[in-house]
Amino acid sequence: MGRLALVPLALMAVALALPAEDDRLEEMRGKTVLVFTPHPDDDLFGAGGTIALLNRKGNKVYVALYTNDDKGSYDPEMTSQHLAHIRKAEEEAAEALLGTLKENLLWMGYDDGMLEYAPQPKLVEEATAIIRRIRPDVLLSIDPAEWYERWHKTDHRMAAFNTIDAVRAAEFWLYFPNQRLQQHLEPYTVPVILLLSSAAGSQLLRQHRQCGRSQARSGDETRQPV
């Protein structure tokens, strides 16, 4: 629990290793950070301020996005393909505001709301390959707790558990050995994992909403991110 004091209120730490005093998240420089997000907005609502701070401090931030968010529109003329295109552009714009490079957004390409029905070994293998390739000093993922169970529970639950499964698999090369033998991806142990809580990102909410216009309904200012 000691690590809880080391990170912003938006985050809850999972103690895999206790960082030294000079490894406080807000003081981190020159590190590699990997954020896993179910949808292109959970990273912004959950850790937008933290991502901005990390970028500003010279860290290299990557965001792995499980889904393309291609379902959440009230427009009867909308298509999933077009909505995915809109959401991708919005995510790129929003992350650019936070200082994240467009090429550091890693799109896994699953359909919105369908993550729980994706082939699980394939899903874990893909997330494992991302971890082994990026080799993050710190990994951020969402907390599979009550709030996320209620809001869009399938994608959030699946992304949360799948990411943790991938963290474990990444350590042992005999999980998906083809990654080492054919792609030269060596096993990797993630030193620090932080879980996003639902209360995060409020300061950037308004800015993000300006980038994420396609998700807003008129007069719907209190709608929760999903």
Ligand SMILES: [Zn+2]
């Ligand atoms: Zn979401």
